[in-house]
Amino acid sequence: MVQKKTLRMGVAGAGRMGQIHINNILETRFIAVTAVCSVIQAELDWATSTIPNVKTFTAFDDFIASDGFDAVLIVTPNHFHRDQVIASLRAGKHVFCEKPISPDTKSAWDVYYESLKFPELKVACGFPRRYAAPYVEAAKRIKNGDIGEVVALRSQTTDLIMDNDYFVNYIKTSGGIFVDCCIHDIDACLFLLGQDKTPATAYSTGTTKVFPMFKDYGDIDDGMGLVTFETGDVIMNVYGSRNNRHGHHSMTEVIGTKGRILINGQPRLINIDISDDSGTRMEGPETQMQVFGLAFKHEMEAFRDWILEGKEPNFNLKDAAKAVSIGAALMDSLHAKGIENVKLF
Ligand SMILES: NC(=O)c1ccc[n+]([C@@H]2O[C@H](COP(=O)([O-])OP(=O)(O)OC[C@H]3O[C@@H](n4cnc5c(N)ncnc54)[C@H](O)[C@@H]3O)[C@@H](O)[C@H]2O)c1
Structure with a gap:
């Protein structure tokens, strides 16, 4: 039997999401973490004590210039993504970058066009x-x-309300609800649509009823966006909320000329219903990890198999750049009306 190769990963960023990816890789065959870069010493200490024989770096330039890994996993804050993806490609490494590929339209397409230079x-x-x-x-x-021809897609990401300093600080640099949160919905719709359509118009509105201070950061706590495409035959509607009382609830509906498909219609943690004096209820998830934990493992396995075996993946970098364009256009639509007015709608 032929011994399978192991894909060696260098990981940039070992914070909240970086540690989840690293723990997943440690549990996955034929993929290993050989280097970690972080600007936080406590995270590097965590990496050294968690990953056998790992090299650690505090500067991205030293990390990317080093040997010993074939691919880079970028899990740093969004505004670093563009330069770090491009530097990784120029260093001859494959790249897995966390969403969004970059937080603004121009830099997202910079990444896409640069990638074409390294087939x-x-x-x-x-x-x-x-x-x-x-x-x-x-x-x-x-x-x-x-379900015939797709006519409309609607998708939502609503997160459990978090009223704490960490969350309010996170919002300040997140890029806004449509780029940070609904980017998952936009990409999911593009994936389900399965066609390379060009977006034509984007309209959005929202409220700051729950977190009035979000207005100061150009953001909202609940918002809806409507997107059309140049072909004029498909509508996309996304809804994002930082204000969900019952936990995390991502759902997507696709309406076709002959039927519809509803994905995750009810926010179920587990498929049981409980009945007692107060009626019948089910239990829902609190976090997106409870819903998509396994999918995070599967996407890393798919990345490995893409590189080691040439297996066609579900990733689509053009859709990733397009999703940023759409999310940013929805934020622009919000800002064009004046964020202080959004409560009036
Ligand atoms: N797929 C998802 O659902 C999901 C969920 C959460 C976060 N994310 C994404 O993951 C990324 C990281 O988010 P997070 O919540 O883990 O952030 P975090 O703040 O917890 O971690 C950021 C990490 O980046 C490192 N870092 C910062 N500047 C750096 C630099 N110049 N070079 C190298 N490392 C640097 C920090 O040391 C830290 O390890 C973001 O792009 C975010 O959008 C995705």
Whole structure:
């Protein structure tokens, strides 16, 4: 039997999401973490004590110039993504970059066009819904024509309300609800649509009823966006909320000429219903990790198999750049009306 190669990963960023990816890789065969870069010493100490024989770096330039890994996993704050993806490609490494590929339209397309100069290198933007079983199954059925031609898509990401300093600080640099949160919905819709359509118009509105201070950061706590495409035959509607009382609830609906598919219609943690004196209820998830935890593992396995075996993945870098364009256009629509007025709608 031929011994399979192991894909060696260098990881830039070992914070909240970086540690989740590293722990997943440690549990996955034929992929290993050999280097970690972080600007936080406590995270490097965590990496050294968690990962066998890992090299650590505090400067990205030293990390990317070093040997010993074939691919870079970028899990740093969004505004570093563009330069770090491009530097990784120029250093001859494959790249897996966390969403968004970059937080603004120009830099997102910079990454896409730069990647075309390196056809021998693979670049993935991580969107776990592309590897979550219900989304993968829905995409297969839509492609098969089970619901006819797609007419409309609507998708939401609503997160458990977090009223603390960490969260309010996070919002300040997140890029806004449509780029940070609904980017998952936009990408999921593009994945389910399965066609390379060009967006034409974007309209959005929202409120700051729950977190009035978000207005100062040009953001909202609840918002809806409406997107059309140049072909004029498909509508996309996204809804994002930082204000969900019952936990995390991502759902997506695709309406076709012959039927519809609803994905994650009810926010179920586990498929049981409990009945007692107060009626019947089910339990929902609190976090997106409870819903998409397995999908994060599957996307990393897919990245490995893409590089080691040439297996076609569900990742799509053009969609990742397009998703940023759409998210940014929805933020622009919000700002064009004046964020202080959004409560009036
Ligand atoms: N797919 C998802 O659902 C999901 C969820 C959460 C976060 N994310 C994404 O993951 C990324 C990281 O988010 P997070 O919440 O883990 O952030 P975090 O602040 O917890 O961690 C950021 C990490 O980047 C490192 N870092 C900062 N500047 C650096 C630099 N110049 N060079 C190298 N490392 C540097 C920090 O040391 C830290 O390790 C973001 O792009 C975010 O959008 C994705």
